[in-house]
Amino acid sequence: MIPTPFDLLPKSAVSLLSVRQGETLFRYGDPTCGLFASLNTDVHLVRVGQDGQSIMIHRATPGTCFAEASLFSQTYHCDAIAQGDGTIYRIDKAAVLRALEDPEFATAYCNTLALQVQQMRHLREILAIRSAEERVFAGLVAGLHVGQVIDFAATISLTHEATYRALRKLVKQGRVENPQRGIYRLTSR
């Protein structure tokens, strides 16, 4: 149920949290107790700017881990807010640090982290694309999940209006198909 490296941990290391939409898992400055993995809801990691505006720095999706850096830090560096009702795994910090003694776990975890770095670099590449049309297309090529178009737009840092217009252009060009209202996918697959 939990993604790759953490099924190697003892059961006691993992605890289940039931959360409701809008609930805060941790706040900036809280002492770290571990990292998290969501089962079935998005969790937004946001940082509150000087003028009170919240900026999303990560959109954790079901099946992915977040707050990994907390393992090596004394406090959390952002706020985590559940985007819906659901279940979230909390993985104990001390247990993970202990498990790193096990080569199999250590290797698997490094693999996970290295892949994440690679993915973030890919996202960075996409964000560097100026044209909304090409950015949306690159996002689709990257395999980003287009569930709610609004969330997809936030992931690639466009307004949802610009994203809709870009999607429409891509559909007209035949590069993207739109089988249902609100459903988009690459052509020929």
Place this chain on the structure above:
Amino acid sequence: MIPTPFDLLPKSAVSLLSVRQGETLFRYGDPTCGLFASLNTDVHLVRVGQDGQSIMIHRATPGTCFAEASLFSQTYHCDAIAQGDGTIYRIDKAAVLRALEDPEFATAYCNTLALQVQQMRHLREILAIRSAEERVFAGLVAGLHVGQVIDFAATISLTHEATYRALRKLVKQGRVENPQRGIYRLTSR
């Protein structure tokens, strides 16, 4: 000389490469032989798009590692091109995988990777800022090194002209100081 975790490796795991500007360290699809750390020159990781345009996906700076994901992959997923003459460390893939058996190394390396993920998320936050002025300021706050303004502009995905104009505005506001031509830093530090 090499950043944190890798001084734990045996000397034989690290080899030095002398490179010249424009030289390619590896290409997309090459079988992986290890990861790299540059001593004194930038290395650009670029991916070549369908229309032949090269897109920078990472700007490795002196003292940082790159191509970590190659440890767990059979081939490289981008091209690496040295931006100047200099020396680059190549760290043997097999040696690192072996070193992960050592808990001390494994923990240190996970720490490095987790921090990198955190930094990438921070960069992602910066790239999401629409206003050039605020984006430049956020880049400075993040501690991004403003050596060549042109490179700094590329890092935050702005044209260098927009970056110069934003810097000028920030200087006028007193948020940034410009002690010398081409040198910018935050005020009061």
Place this chain on the structure above:
DNA sequence: CGTCACATTGATGCCTCTCAAAGCTTGTGG
């Protein structure tokens, strides 16, 4: 002293953001 790369500033146009409104779908309660 000439070349070259970076730094800096100017003018223009396009593209995306912003604000606005209407269509579509789902769910809820009367």
Place this chain on the structure above:
DNA sequence: CCACAAGCTTTGAGAGGCATCAATGTGACG
């Protein structure tokens, strides 16, 4: 079963800002 609300989807009009093209200034280096 209908009405209404709420949220996503879609499209429109206008404005501001960044990209783009262009030119000049400046310093380093041979």
